[in-house]
Amino acid sequence: MIEVRGLSKQYGAKEVLKDINIAFEKGKVYGIVGENGAGKTTFFRCIAGLENYEGAITADLYPLKNHLGLLLTEPYFFPKITGAEYIRLLCNARNRTVADIEARNVFELPLNQYASVYSTGMKKKLALTAILLQDNEYFILDEPYNGVDIQSNMLITEIIHTLKALGKTVVISSHIFSTLSDTCDEIHLLRDGVFAEAVQKDNFAALEQQMKAVTIGNKMQQLNLSELK
Amino acid sequence: MLNRRFKDAGLEPWLAYLALALGFSGFSLYLFYKTDLAAPVYVLIALALLGGFSETRRNDFLNTCFGDQKLKKIRVAENLLAVLPFVAFLGYKQELLSALALISGCILLALVNFRTTLNVTIPTPFYKKPFEFTVGFRNTFYLIIAAYALTGIAVSVGNFNLGIFAMLLLFVISMSYYGRPENEYYVWIHSHSARQFLLEKIKTALLYASGLALPIALVLGLVFPQNLNAILLCFLLGWSFLVFIIVGKYAAYPDEMNIPQGVLLALCIGFPPLLIVLIPYLFRQSENRLNRLFP
Numbered sequence: 001m002i003e004v005r006g007l008s009k010q011y012g013a014k015e016v017l018k019d020i021n022i023a024f025e026k027g028k029v030y031g032i033v034g035e036n037g038a039g040k041t042t043f044f045r046c047i048a049g050l051e052n053y054e055g056a057i058t059a060d061l062y063p064l065k066n067h068l069g070l071l072l073t074e075p076y077f078f079p080k081i082t083g084a085e086y087i088r089l090l091c092n093a094r095n096r097t098v099a100d101i102e103a104r105n106v107f108e109l110p111l112n113q114y115a116s117v118y119s120t121g122m123k124k125k126l127a128l129t130a131i132l133l134q135d136n137e138y139f140i141l142d143e144p145y146n147g148v149d150i151q152s153n154m155l156i157t158e159i160i161h162t163l164k165a166l167g168k169t170v171v172i173s174s175h176i177f178s179t180l181s182d183t184c185d186e187i188h189l190l191r192d193g194v195f196a197e198a199v200q201k202d203n204f205a206a207l208e209q210q211m212k213a214v215t216i217g218n219k220m221q222q223l224n225l226s227e228l229k
Numbered sequence: 230m231l232n233r234r235f236k237d238a239g240l241e242p243w244l245a246y247l248a249l250a251l252g253f254s255g256f257s258l259y260l261f262y263k264t265d266l267a268a269p270v271y272v273l274i275a276l277a278l279l280g281g282f283s284e285t286r287r288n289d290f291l292n293t294c295f296g297d298q299k300l301k302k303i304r305v306a307e308n309l310l311a312v313l314p315f316v317a318f319l320g321y322k323q324e325l326l327s328a329l330a331l332i333s334g335c336i337l338l339a340l341v342n343f344r345t346t347l348n349v350t351i352p353t354p355f356y357k358k359p360f361e362f363t364v365g366f367r368n369t370f371y372l373i374i375a376a377y378a379l380t381g382i383a384v385s386v387g388n389f390n391l392g393i394f395a396m397l398l399l400f401v402i403s404m405s406y407y408g409r410p411e412n413e414y415y416v417w418i419h420s421h422s423a424r425q426f427l428l429e430k431i432k433t434a435l436l437y438a439s440g441l442a443l444p445i446a447l448v449l450g451l452v453f454p455q456n457l458n459a460i461l462l463c464f465l466l467g468w469s470f471l472v473f474i475i476v477g478k479y480a481a482y483p484d485e486m487n488i489p490q491g492v493l494l495a496l497c498i499g500f501p502p503l504l505i506v507l508i509p510y511l512f513r514q515s516e517n518r519l520n521r522l523f524p
Binding site: 080090112 | 285286350351356357358359360363364367368411412413414415417418419420521522524
């Protein structure tokens with residue numbers, strides 16, 4: 001379980017997160033949605049300990065970061081390091097030895113090629129594979145579906161189901177609502193630095209409709225595409 | 230860019246350039262005083278310094294801005310400018326063939342696209358513990374080969390100083406692997422304390438650098454047994470400077486090593502016993518810097 005109490009974060013005068021209180025339980029998958037700049041990535045970075053913040057973030061395993069698999073929105077790769085070496089680097093860092101990396105290469109990545117030349121989707125899959133092989137208890141997946149093909153999309157969804165079944169805590173952000181409704185137990189809507197709404201699985205459809213109404217509104221009339229004919 | 234860096238460090242650019250010019254002249258004079266094979270070594274050092282201009286992302290950016298033809302002209306111009314002091318010194322020493330070889334080499338480096346010609350994964354003996362030596366070896370393997378070749382020359386002509394230079398060159402190459410701060414994610418992922426993290430970095434660096442330099446040390450020890458003490462001393466110095474660079478890097482982390490640290494390094498080169506004081510000091514500073522990422 002991860003518990004966040006009174007989390008606030010400021011960049012200069014700009015308050016990005018405002019007194020956030022939330023708990024992520026074991027064996028559950030949580031979705032975080034919000035517009036670009038709503039504070040999702042900052043929230044994740046605070047949990048990981050990559051940012052200074054006000055408030056308290058605790059977990060049943062200490063220190064939290066040693067048991068956390070963090071998938072960044074845009075994972076960074078050193079030039080001239082292969083996929084296999086990247087996985088080895090991440091596993092070594094957690095004192096994990098993975099005997100046969102190739103056998104566990106479920107995304108069928110070219111592990112002997114330099115990771116920096118991978119496509120966006122391949123980079124995402126490599127980073128995900130590495131944090132899975134680290135054997136973490138908590139997972140924060142920032143846009144795990146970004147740029148991946150439809151087959152991998154299905155595989156990632158299945159992986160998240162498996163993590164849940166194994167009793168892991170998973171927090172995901174995604175801009176594709178269907179991926180969240182397929183995987184999450186709860187979805188939290190982050191707006192202007194606060195969690196404006198928490199929705200349980202049976203109300204996901206209503207949340208999607210509500211988000212559509214708020215987001216789309218009368219913007220199609222505003223765009224007036226019919227005039228372009 | 231260089232001006233900005235000097236200003237950021239609180240140095241007057243003209244003063245910094247003057248210091249650089251003096252340092253360069255001093256180094257060049259010393260090298261030519263020490264060995265008869267200074268000219269090829271000098272050419273090699275100059276070509277090695279051009280490596281930074283070949284960085285893929287940088288060239289992709291320039292290519293997008295200026296196009297292929299203009300990029301080639303820019304690359305040739307910047308390479309020529311960078312080696313100009315070396316060419317001038319070679320001219321002063323009347324090493325005209327070496328100067329010509331340097332100019333040709335730097336033009337060739339500007340025109341050849343290594344990414345397309347070397348689109349293969351270069352095997353590395355350092356794959357087990359990524360990333361510094363893994364990446365560094367792939368970037369500088371040709372320099373490592375050159376260092377071994379220099380040792381061969383040193384042995385065949387009986388020039389001990391050249392052999393020691395080749396060994397120290399390998400330590401300098403190893404130090405270059407630790408020159409830039411890595412993305413904080415790659416520090417954060419470690420489940421150690423800051424102290425363990427630093428000790429692990431140092432241990433890996435010493436082990437791998439020794440793996441590179443030991444064959445030269447052994448060959449020199451066998452061929453020049455009368456200079457065994459000098460070999461051991463230089464090996465120890467190589468280790469010490471490598472540790473200095475690592476703790477210096479993390480003492481400034483996540484920023485790049487700054488100019489005051491460069492000055493400290495220069496002082497240590499002039500008076501190595503300073504390392505005994507500076508390494509523990511920078512180690513403690515590194516720990517403090519890294520503690521943010523290691524609760």
